[in-house]
């Protein structure tokens with residue numbers, strides 16, 4: 001039986017809106033999500049986004065629905081940040097959450113919305129470390145991403161950092177899928193080129209990993225194929241000219257489709273390795289994925305040769321080798337280094353990375369990697 005003949009389950013937001021200006025639907029959606037109670041929304045927003053006009057317009061349209069705010073969430077949110085949001089939201093009797101920002105804002109808010117639904121929430125560390133079962137449902141969450149890449153507005157997990165145990169890991173539950181997501185590409189118009197490149201390469205990686213993942217289905221493959229097509233075609237333009245409205249819209253759409261795909265299929269070894277490498281070297285997640293992507297595509301190449309060819313042809317390329325070449329060319333154009341030599345990878349990091357790379361993503365990779373094979377790859381990536 002091929003991978004795509006297996007049974008599968010899907011978890012999507014109940015409402016998904018896409019397009020320039022769709023943020024204006026927020027107030028109505030919040031009213032519906034909270035009905036029959038009057039809305040008391042806790043807003044979590046990234047600092048850089050909060051100051052900009054689209055966010056201020058949104059805030060104005062929400063008016064007295066907003067009961068409390070947290071502006072600013074650290075990258076790779078530490079558990080303490082989630083506890084702060086839960087405490088602040090409970091203190092103002094919030095009955096819904098709105099997340100406006102990139103992946104860190106989404107992940108912290110998704111976790112907070114889940115914990116705040118518990119009658120008396122415990123510290124998030126207890127859930128993160130598996131000492132306590134997750135609450136079965138979440139308070140309603142409306143998610144508005146302001147970058148195009150993580151897909152966290154769609155997915156059922158959140159990546160958090162346990163500073164005390166020095167690990168980055170996920171909390172996951174179908175209850176964490178946001179009740180509604182609004183993907184408005186207008187928020188991405190002001191993103192700096194480096195963020196555009198890193199988040200866009202994260203999206204492309206997720207689409208490519210989803211396509212060949214052991215959890216892929218016909219549903220996820222169709223979505224991933226469209227995503228790869230859009231991202232390969234439009235990411236260079238969005239990077240070169242951030243004010244190009246169509247490029248921004250297409251990249252945001254590609255990113256959304258990617259999330260719909262990988263949230264069903266799982267990912268692969270790029271993501272398995274990117275979490276511990278990114279944590280050890282303090283690198284942006286998208287950049288870490290972008291460096292790893294061509295290496296892992298080559299590793300997986302032979303065992304998914306037909307899939308790569310089919311996907312390459314769907315993108316207007318002659319075969320899978322041309323697809324790999326197109327990915328390498330795009331990474332070079334977006335100034336992604338070919339390895340981690342200049343980014344600080346040293347032999348002293350290897351044991352940590354090997355110890356912490358065995359996530360669900362690693363298990364979904366079509367060609368397994370033993371610890372020795374991970375070590376050989378790390379040596380190559382460090383230039384040793």
Ligand SMILES: [Fe+2]
Nearest residue numbers: 150202206289
């Ligand atoms: Fe990712």
